[in-house]
Amino acid sequence: MNYQQLIHDLVNAKGAPGFEDEVLEVLYNYKGSYTMQSDNLKNAYYNLDQLDPHKPTLMLDSHTDEVAFMVKAIDERGLIHIQALGGWLAEHVSAQHYLVRDRLGNYHPGISTSKPIHFMTAEERAKKITLADLKIDVGASSRQEVIEDFKITIGQPIVPATEFAFNERNQVMFGKGFDNRIGVAVSVAIMNEMQDYLKDLPFNLVAAFAAQEEVGMRGAVVTSKRVNPQMALVFEGTPSDDFTADQYLEQARLGRGPQLRYRDNSYIANEWMLKRFNQLASENNLPLQHAVREGGSTNAGSIHLSNQGVPVATLGTPTRYAHTNYCFCSYKDFENTVKLSLAFIKNLTAENFKQFELK
Template identity: 60%
Template sequence: MKYIQLLEDLSNAYGAPGFEDDVVAVVKANKGDFTLQEDAMKNLYLNFAELDPNKPTLMLDSHMDEVGFMVQAIDENGLLLMQALGGWTAASAQSQAFMVRTKDMSYVPAVATSKPIHFMSAAERQKPVALEDLKLDIGATSREEVINDFGIEVGQPVVPATKFYVNERNGMMMGKAFDNRLGVAATLAVFNELGPDAVKALPFNLVGAFATQEEVGLRGAKVTTNRVNPQAAIVFEGTPSDDYAKSATLGQGRVKQGPQLRYRDSTYIASDHFNAMIVAASEKAGIHIQKAVRDGGGTNAGSIHTGHNGVPVATLGMPTRYAHTHYLISAYQDFQDTVDLTVAFLKDLTAEDFAFTELKTL
C-alpha cells in the first residue's frame, strides 16, 4: 500500500468548504518536483506553470473540501447553532463528535446535541430529528465563555472528528472525507508514478487541479476550468458505494470491484467518445471497471463539461461506503486500480486523440 500514508494525512486533514487550508498543506508537502500554484479561492494547480501553448491540455480534477458545518450563532447556554456546508442528514450528525475551529486556527472538540430519552415524550420518540434542531456542545455554559475562553466566533468551520484507520489484512480503509481526499491522493499518485520527465515528454499538457467548495455547488471547478482551459478532463471522486444498499445485479459502485466510470448523474452526461477511450484502456490494462448511470448526485464534471467551448469529461469514482457521514469505508485496491488505469491511459494518449474535441464542419 504505497500511498497509504498520503491517504491517511489527507483524510485526517480538516477542510470544510472554504476552509481547505490543512488540505492545501498536505498537497504542498507531496507535490514532489512539480510546480504548485494557488489562487484566491485556494484552488491549487499542479504543473500548470509548465503549460505549453502548442499542446492540448488534459486536466486531472479532484476537490479538497469535505462536508461540514459553519457556526451560525451562539446561544445563551453556550451551544453553537450550525449551518450545513454540504449534504447532511440529522441522523448522520446527531450525537457525533466534531471539531470546531477557533480564531487562533486551532480546533476544539464538540458533540452534536441529542435530547436524552428521559426527557422525551412518546410522540417525540417517534418523530424524526430535523437538522436545524441540532446544536454543538463544546462543554461551555455561556455565550461569553465560548467567545472569550474558547475563542470561537460566528463563521468558524466545523468538521467531523474522525481519525483514519486501515485494516492491514484486507486493505480496507476507514476515515472521514474520502469524498474526496481519495481523488486528491489519486491525482498526486498519478503525477508521482509518471514523474516530471515523463510528464514533460507527453504530447499534451497534464495539469492537476485541486478544487475547493465542491460540496456547496461545484464552485471551485468553475474557476479551475476557466483558468486551465482544458481540452479534456478526468474527474477523480470518492463516489457512494451501493454494495450495502443494492443487489449485486443492480449495484454499480461496489467496493473492491474497481473504478466506477460514470455515464450520467444529475449534473452531466458523459462524453460517450471519451468514456469509450477509458473502457478500451481498462481492457488493455486488464483492470476491471464498473459502469454507472446515477439518478442523483454530482461531481465537478457538472461544472467542467460546460466550461469554455465544452469539455469532454470522464469521471472515475472510487466506491466509498457511507458517504457524507463521519465514518467512510473504502478499499485501497480500488484506489490503486484507479491510479494504474489512469497512468496506462495517459501513456497511450496521443495529441491526435484530442481531435474529437475540435469544432467540425459537417
C-alpha cells in the same frame, strides 16, 4: 509506490468548504518536483506554469473540501447553532464528535446534541429530527464562555473529528472525507507516477485541486477557466451502494474497482472517453464498475460546460457511508483507479485530442 501515508495525511486534514488550507499544506508537502500554484479561491495546481501553448491540455480534477458545518449562532446556554456546508442527513449528525475552530485557528472537540432517551416521550422517540434541531456542545455553559474562553465566533468551520485507520488484513481504510480526499490522492499519485514521462507527452498534464465542490462546484468554475483544458478526468470518492440495491442495480461496491460514471445530475460523460476506459480496463485486466446515477453531481458539471465545451469522464473510488463522519474505502480500489487512469493517459495521442477540435 505506496500511498497510504499520503491518504492518511489528506483524510486527517481539516478542510471545510472555503477553509481548505490544511489540505493545501499536504499537497505542497507531496508535490515532489512539480511547482504548485494557488488562487484566491484556495484552488491549487500542479504543473500549471509549464503549459506549452502549442499542445492541448489534459486536466486532472479533484476537490479538496469535505462536507462540514459553519457556526451560525451561539445561544445563551453556550450551544452552537450550525449551518450545513454540503449535503447532510440529520440522523447522521446527531450524537457525533466534531471539531470546532476558534478565531485563532485552534480546534476544540464538540458533540452534536441528542436528548437522552430517559427524558424522551414516545412521541419524541418517533419524531424525525431535522438539522435545525441539532446544535454543537463544546462543554461550555454559557454564550459568554464560548465566545470569551473558547474564542469561538460566528462563521467558524466545524468538521468531523474522525481519525484515519488502516486494516492490513483486507486493505480497507477508515476515516472521514474520502469524498473527496481519495480523489485528491489519485491525482497526486498519477502526477507522481508521470514525472518521468512528461517531456515525451504530446499534451500538457495539469492537476487542478478545486475548492468548494460540496457547496456548488464553485472551485472548478475557476480552475477550468485558468487551465483551459481540451479534455478532463474527474476523480471522486463516489458513494458505495453495497447494501442499498440488488446485484443488478449496484453501481459501486467496495473492492470491485473504480466506478465509471456515465451520467449524473451535472453532466453526461463523453462517449469516446467511456469507450476508451472500457477498452483499457479489458486489455489490462482491471476491474471497472459502471454507473448511471439518478442524482448527485461532481465537478464534471462545471468543467464540461467551461470555455466552449470540454470532453469529460469521471472515475470514482467507492466510499461506504459518504457524507457521514465515518467512511470505509478500499486501498485496492484506489490502486486500480490509478492504474486505469495511467493506462488512459499513457496511451493518449495528439490525434485523440484533434477529434474534439472545434470545426
